[in-house]
Amino acid sequence: MDAFPAFFPLAGRKVVIAGSGEPAEAKLRLLESSPAELVRVEGPQAQLPGAYAGAVLVFIADPDEAFCRGAHAAAKAARALVNVADRPELCDFTTPAVVDRGEVVAAIGTGGASPMLATMLRNDIEQRVPEGTGRIAALFRRFQDDVRSRFPELHARRAFLRDALSSAAAEAARTGDMDKAQQLFREALAKGPKAIGKIQLVSGLGPADLVTLRASRALAAADLLVIDPGCDPDILAMARRDAERADPEETSAEHMVALARDGRRVVRILARAPQPGEAQALAASGVTVEVLPVARG
Structure with a gap:
């Protein structure tokens, strides 16, 4: 494994996109559905460290080499993690091809070596991860503390969750009926797992x-x-x-x-x-x- 994949929670976090033109717009489209505070900076402002204060991630995308290098230096002075489009030597991280299903996200990276390969693999995975999968994850998050309390032993918790993934509650969540999904999940939680090893x-x-x-x-x-x-x-x-x-x-x-x-x-x-x-x-x-x-x- 040449690079370690990690997921950054974005709720309440600041992400800066510096630059202009289609490359910067593409970064904006990538993040527009996230709960992050997105800040767009262009021109001379992008050369100032203050433009990146408090940012957890910075994406720099611009056809001007001098702009990118100046923005990179400013962002690093603000102690942000930086990605500069098409300039891997200036990147703290690379941008993967993303399958976005809400709370379920799959990312395919090639370390910047072959974005086209990552895109092709993303398309394959998208066909295998149905719409609504993120709602199943949201259902599980809703009851996370209840499940831990009900099943303090790890193996019992895993057994319950394994059953729950293929349950009627999960199917109701996938199709968008979250009220029914929550009711069914509560009923299953009360019964406990079918202890079938x-x-x-x-x-x-x-x-x-x-x-x-x-x-x-x-x-x-x-x-x-x-x-x-x-x-x-x-x-x-x-x-x-x-x-x-x-x-x-x-x-x-x-x-x-x-x-x-x-x-x-x-x-x-x-x-x-x-x-x-x-x-x-x-x-x-x-x-x-x-x-x-x-x-x-």
Whole structure:
């Protein structure tokens, strides 16, 4: 990872756009739906540090090289983070291609190397992230404290939220009926999660592009990863980064079964083919077991 992606909260924050012409207008269009205080500066004012006082981000876009360099020096004197269009050597950060769904934002960056590639990837992602997704995030934000209070244990909270993402409440939010969504969410919160855990056996042999959709989803939803040595690192990169990780030599079948009974998702990543009867032996303990191999052909 050559650059670390980060999201800056913009509510109540000041963002300055310095410059004139179409490049500056493009930056303005990028941010016009945000809750930030947008300040546009042009001409000699842009060369003064005071124009950037209190700004969290500064975008400079102008065809005049001298203007850009002078504005950059002034913004840096005001201790702002600066992006200068088409001048990567003057940038503290680059501007990604953005998929904007309100409270759900996806950003694709290439470090300034290929904006066209980032735009192409953004178009692909836009087709996969439906309108209304941001309203689901807004619903979850509305009940964030209630969920934490109701489920103080992290694994129980994850189980509830996992169910809630595919619930009738989420669908009502997606379609815009927020009153109904909130009512359904409150009802689900009162009932609690369906404590349905499982153990999933996933091939870690690779290559990663042969991993099935079901296996990639299992990796993304795992509470515990039990990983064989020698697994393909590209497959491991698909797993949740904050999931607990364990050595198979130190993790008994009984422990995995106990976690599954408690409603957790346990993913066993194998650097070998599943042993005969391995899944059946786990399933005999009364938990759901799935074998998710890579796709072949």
